[in-house]
Amino acid sequence: MGGALLKGWFAQGLSPVDIMIVEPAGRAAVESTDEHPALSVLTDASELPSDFTPDAIVFAVKPQAAAGIIPAYARFAEGGTVYLSIIAGLSLKNIQEMLGPKAAVVRSMPNTPAAIGRGISVLCPADSVGPSQKRVCKVLMAAAGQTAWITDEADMDAVTAVSGSGPAYVFLLAEALAEAGIAAGLEPALAEQLAQATVSGAGALLDAETKPAGTLRENVTSPGGTTEAALQILMADDGLPSLLTRAVEAATQRSKDLAG
Ligand SMILES: NC(=O)c1ccc[n+]([C@@H]2O[C@H](COP(=O)([O-])OP(=O)(O)OC[C@H]3O[C@@H](n4cnc5c(N)ncnc54)[C@H](OP(=O)(O)O)[C@@H]3O)[C@@H](O)[C@H]2O)c1
Structure with a gap:
């Protein structure tokens, strides 16, 4: 560093x-x-x-x-x-x-x-x-x-959990998306290429746009379409928001424990 x-x-x-x-x-x-x-x-x-x-x-x-x-x-x-x-x-x-x-x-x-x-x-x-x-x-x-x-300074534990550890969560998203592509029948090399380009491209788009992430998500979600079908799973009560909340809570607690 x-x-x-x-x-x-x-x-x-x-x-x-x-x-x-x-x-x-x-x-x-x-x-x-x-x-x-x-x-x-x-x-x-x-x-x-x-x-x-x-x-x-x-x-x-x-x-x-x-x-x-x-x-x-x-x-x-x-x-x-x-x-x-x-x-x-x-x-x-x-x-x-x-x-x-x-x-x-x-x-x-x-x-x-x-x-x-x-x-x-x-x-x-x-x-x-x-x-x-x-x-x-x-x-x-x-x-x-x-x-x-x-x-x-007490907020530093949550900061560590969100942005300090956060890049690992995004890398995991790319890995999991590739694995899901393979499970859906794609060749591993293609699935990995699609997942990596999608995560980095979406990140670059989010950075380039002035609109918040939620608006960008809504803009690519047509009613009754493929994205909506996936988001109904990802945004369910036990879906990604709830998983990330638990993950950030665990990382915040770990940061507190390590600091003693
Ligand atoms: N990496 C990250 O993403 C990240 C993110 C947030 C915060 N941090 C923090 O940044 C700090 C460094 O992390 P890192 O991953 O960069 O570790 P690192 O690669 O091990 O770097 C530590 C550096 O300190 C040097 N060093 C050792 N003893 C020294 C001394 N007496 N005087 C001056 N320099 C000395 C080491 O030299 P030698 O290699 O010769 O031992 C090495 O170059 C850590 O405290 C970490 O918590 C890192």
Whole structure:
């Protein structure tokens, strides 16, 4: 995810001389170094210059590694630096405990379409974050796609369940539609091609249109037609809306449990 953000920052025009990467595995582990030889890659936070005053520090490490990494960046907390964390499940309080109570921390939850600049990232600021620090974080996450703010951090569990985990639900839809096509007698390769093109094409249409999803659905549903016959099954009491409600409830609960 850190690599996807870096790619997006370069695409936005951020200069490699304005970025420092800390990556224990060194330059070879950072994809963009061949294209951007001026990019600095350090292997440990202790190598950061003593007079360094970054606008933002982005934490993009695994949750289980965070406690061993974040405290090394506490010295920047008093200099106006904003800390932006994309670490799933790590609360603003957890992070501030590692950086000190004055640290300006923004927590964000991106999703995997960030890899192609088509993600959505939800951001939640700590009380200590000022307007210009919020702007910096929004610009940084906009490199991965759309952005949205929440003010109640408790909503991050539901955000995780909807957009964080959501791409998997859409991939499952493509898989299930292909399997249903095979069951209806199509060759597997054709069924998979139809399902994939339908899911990605419908997603692109939804993105291009100003009308809501429900209107687009109604527009392709003729009374007494084939789509209506399928939707009567999908929209039954035990159909897709009820299944997704239960799935999102389960993911929200899991997110709460993981955060402890
Ligand atoms: N992937 C997603 O779709 C997604 C979505 C939302 C949120 N997130 C969050 O994003 C974070 C990163 O996820 P990921 O999937 O990108 O994991 P990842 O591929 O394992 O990336 C973690 C990176 O952190 C590096 N790292 C390890 N120790 C470090 C240190 N001391 N200082 C600096 N960097 C260090 C790792 O380097 P090595 O490889 O050398 O160990 C690796 O490059 C996670 O907290 C995850 O919860 C991910």
